[in-house]
Amino acid sequence: QSVLTQAPxxxxxxxxxxxxxxxxSSSNIGSNSVNWxxxxxxxxxxxxxxxxxxxxSGVPDRFSGSKSGTSASxxxxxxxxxxEADYYCAAWDDSLNGNYVFGTxxxxxxx
Amino acid sequence: QVTLRESGPALVKPTxxxxxxxxxxxFSLSSSGMSVSWIRQPPGKALEWLARIDWDDDxxxxxxxxxxxxxxxxxxxxxxxxxxxxxxxxDTATYYCARSTVATSNKYYHMDVWGKGTTVTVSx
Numbered sequence: 001q002s003v004l005t006q007a008p009x010x011x012x013x014x015x016x017x018x019x020x021x022x023x024x025s026s027s028n029i030g031s032n033s034v035n036w037x038x039x040x041x042x043x044x045x046x047x048x049x050x051x052x053x054x055x056x057s058g059v060p061d062r063f064s065g066s067k068s069g070t071s072a073s074x075x076x077x078x079x080x081x082x083x084e085a086d087y088y089c090a091a092w093d094d095s096l097n098g099n100y101v102f103g104t105x106x107x108x109x110x111x
Numbered sequence: 112q113v114t115l116r117e118s119g120p121a122l123v124k125p126t127x128x129x130x131x132x133x134x135x136x137x138f139s140l141s142s143s144g145m146s147v148s149w150i151r152q153p154p155g156k157a158l159e160w161l162a163r164i165d166w167d168d169d170x171x172x173x174x175x176x177x178x179x180x181x182x183x184x185x186x187x188x189x190x191x192x193x194x195x196x197x198x199x200x201x202d203t204a205t206y207y208c209a210r211s212t213v214a215t216s217n218k219y220y221h222m223d224v225w226g227k228g229t230t231v232t233v234s235x
Contacts, residue, residue, distance in 0.1 A: 031218070032217065032218045032219070032220075033218060033219050033221075035221040035222075037158070039158075043227075044207055044225045044226065044227050044228050045150075045158060045207070045209075045225055046225065047221060047222060047223050047224075047225075050219075050221040050223070051219055051221070056223060088157065088158055090158075090160075090221070092217040092218065092220045094217070096174045097171070097174070098171050098217060099160065099171065099173055099174055100148065100160040100163065100171075100220060101160065102150075102157055102158040102159065102160060103157070104157050105157045105158070
């Protein structure tokens with residue numbers, strides 16, 4: 001059972017800005033950095049954002065991340081059709097001897 | 112170039128033990144900070160982290176599955192093996208392995224390179 005909560009879906013038209021939220025607790029987001037993974041249809045997840053707001057090489061700067069307290073957000077500006085995917089937040093959880101926890105996932109649809 | 116590839120049976124029977132192998136290249140699991148995790152995804156559902164093994168042989172397991180999981184590494188073969196006992200149809204999923212380079216600090220743990228995954232179906 002996921003301990004990070006995300007809205008199941010989000011949508012926008014090309015060029016719009018879409019924001020995805022991730023809610024956790026003091027033992028995960030409140031204590032550790034947040035990462036975001038993008039999963040395009042039928043493919044393996046890909047690291048999109050790490051350490052709250054860092055982009056790996058090759059990730060467009062349209063993607064940005066932020067964290068405040070026990071919540072985090074992923075923003076996609078200038079939405080493009082190729083951004084249609086599932087997005088998962090994740091963080092290490094210090095409780096129960098340590099587990100890496102994923103969010104429930106948000107499906108982004110480009111209208 | 113860093114790559115990971117998962118391998119194992121596509122079909123297992125209930126109560127059997129599943130053995131999955133992650134074969135990687137482009138990095139050494141004996142280097143400080145390196146780590147490999149296993150993650151699974153049931154059809155149409157979210158990602159679930161299962162287990163992790165670090166360069167110094169530290170191991171972590173998903174709390175709810177701890178009694179069923181064993182993770183091990185063979186540094187000379189560049190392989191990480193995950194065993195899951197007493198398989199059940201609810202364990203049907205795509206199983207991924209993924210690398211981390213920041214295992215020295217759980218605070219910043221993340222997986223930067225993933226394998227393509229292997230699909231496992233549990234059915235009699």
